[in-house]
Amino acid sequence: MARLSGSTISVTELEGNSAGRRVKAPTGGFKSAARRNSTAVTMIRIGAVLAFFLGWFIIGHVGGGLFVPTPESTIVRLVELAQGPIWGPLLESNISRFIGCPAASILGIALGSLLARNTIADRALGFYVDALMVIPTISIVPIIVVAFGLTLNARVVVVMLFVLPIVALTTRGAITTVDAALLQLGLAFGSHGGR
Numbered sequence: 793m794a795r796l797s798g799s800t801i802s803v804t805e806l807e808g809n810s811a812g813r814r815v816k817a818p819t820g821g822f823k824s825a826a827r828r829n830s831t832a833v834t835m836i837r838i839g840a841v842l843a844f845f846l847g848w849f850i851i852g853h854v855g856g857g858l859f860v861p862t863p864e865s866t867i868v869r870l871v872e873l874a875q876g877p878i879w880g881p882l883l884e885s886n887i888s889r890f891i892g893c894p895a896a897s898i899l900g901i902a903l904g905s906l907l908a909r910n911t912i913a914d915r916a917l918g919f920y921v922d923a924l925m926v927i928p929t930i931s932i933v934p935i936i937v938v939a940f941g942l943t944l945n946a947r948v949v950v951v952m953l954f955v956l957p958i959v960a961l962t963t964r965g966a967i968t969t970v971d972a973a974l975l976q977l978g979l980a981f982g983s984h985g986g987r
Contacts, residue, residue: 888944892951900956904963914964921964924957 845863852862861869907914907921933950940946978984 888947888951891944892948893955895948896952896955897959899952900959901963903956904960905967907960908964908967918964921957921960924953925961929954 848860848863852860852865903917903921907918929950932953936946936949936953940949
């Protein structure tokens with residue numbers, strides 16, 4: 793039988809050595825090897841980032857000119873851009889995403905829960921949700937533009953049509969694949985129905 797005592801392991805009859813012999817147990821060897829490996833990986837990553845910036849600096853100053861700006865000029869332009877002119881257009885571009893994604897997520901979770909819990913609703917609406925998932929959104933955009941025009945509403949609807957089927961199908965899949973043992977556990981603790 794092998795017995796651990798301190799930092800040595802006593803090996804006895806199992807290996808055919810009735811006298812028993814002492815074998816030194818590893819002490820921290822694995823941790824130090826892992827730490828060395830982790831340090832090496834970190835140093836390689838830092839070296840790669842430094843090599844990228846050094847290459848960018850050299851190319852920008854030697855032959856980049858018009859096509860590869862220097863890192864200094866890029867930083868200056870980013871600071872100028874962040875001080876003013878970008879925030880209005882950025883908000884205008886992304887307002888449809890800020891409205892459409894949360895709305896589609898809420899509707900998608902509700903729709904996915906309905907599809908998972910109600911067989912009739914799944915048979916009636918599941919086909920359309922599956923179709924929205926596989927139809928390219930770009931093919932629906934002309935119909936939306938005709939219906940809503942070139943407005944914020946049209947952009948929100950496009951975002952919602954992109955997000956809604958993904959969230960609904962993910963929710964339906966998550967609810968329908970819950971392990972039966974977990975469902976029985978919930979029933980044992982008094983959970984039922986929509987809980």
